[in-house]
């Protein structure tokens with residue numbers, strides 16, 4: 335077993351060099367945490383630690399595992415995101431931002447390697463029954479028990495999602511078309527703005 339603090343450059347480097355040296359079939363970037371408070375009231379070091387773990391570790395460990403996977407034309411990377419990736423809620427600003435990063439990063443890298451035998455999945459948990467809530471400051475006892483998913487069910491759904499070819503896997507959603515539509519709308523927005531080199535009329539001095 336390799337023990338490392340992925341919140342530090344040294345810890346990430348240790349794991350990254352191990353990933354590079356070994357044959358890796360499946361990398362699950364699961365480590366992550368959230369502290370729920372306004373940005374102005376959160377210790378800057380906590381915000382920094384969230385970005386280091388939730389973002390930098392995902393990027394650096396994915397980058398370390400990919401060359402070997404591409405060489406063997408086989409391998410899977412599952413990056414654990416969150417439903418908050420789609421919901422920039424007050425008191426969740428940094429956590430939500432890091433998880434939105436995970437989704438976009440994973441989707442883009444998947445497109446980069448999809449024809450080379452390597453798969454990526456962004457896993458989107460809702461509320462999962464873990465110790466996460468002790469750290470985030472959420473009182474899950476006030477939440478109906480039926481809202482909480484068991485970690486084993488989430489993990490099983492993620493693996494089934496891989497078989498189904500789901501790049502963005504949302505086990506709690508009944509309708510996968512809801513995911514596809516939401517993601518398509520985001521892409522449509524970018525396509526629309528990138529093809530117009532002039533500000534819209536409402537920004538013209540004459541409109542003010």
Ligand SMILES: NC(=O)c1ccc[n+]([C@@H]2O[C@H](COP(=O)([O-])OP(=O)(O)OC[C@H]3O[C@@H](n4cnc5c(N)ncnc54)[C@H](OP(=O)(O)O)[C@@H]3O)[C@@H](O)[C@H]2O)c1
Pocket residue numbers: 338339340341342363364365366367368387414415416417458459460461462463464465466467469
């Ligand atoms: N629980 C939820 O409702 C929920 C919802 C959406 C997304 N998520 C995401 O799911 C993932 C797993 O969280 P969880 O719910 O299982 O929370 P958890 O019970 O608090 O577990 C967090 C995991 O991350 C590891 N970890 C934390 N800091 C680390 C560090 N600096 N270096 C290395 N490992 C570290 C922990 O290892 P140790 O135990 O060794 O400290 C533990 O295995 C996270 O990415 C989280 O953001 C959770």
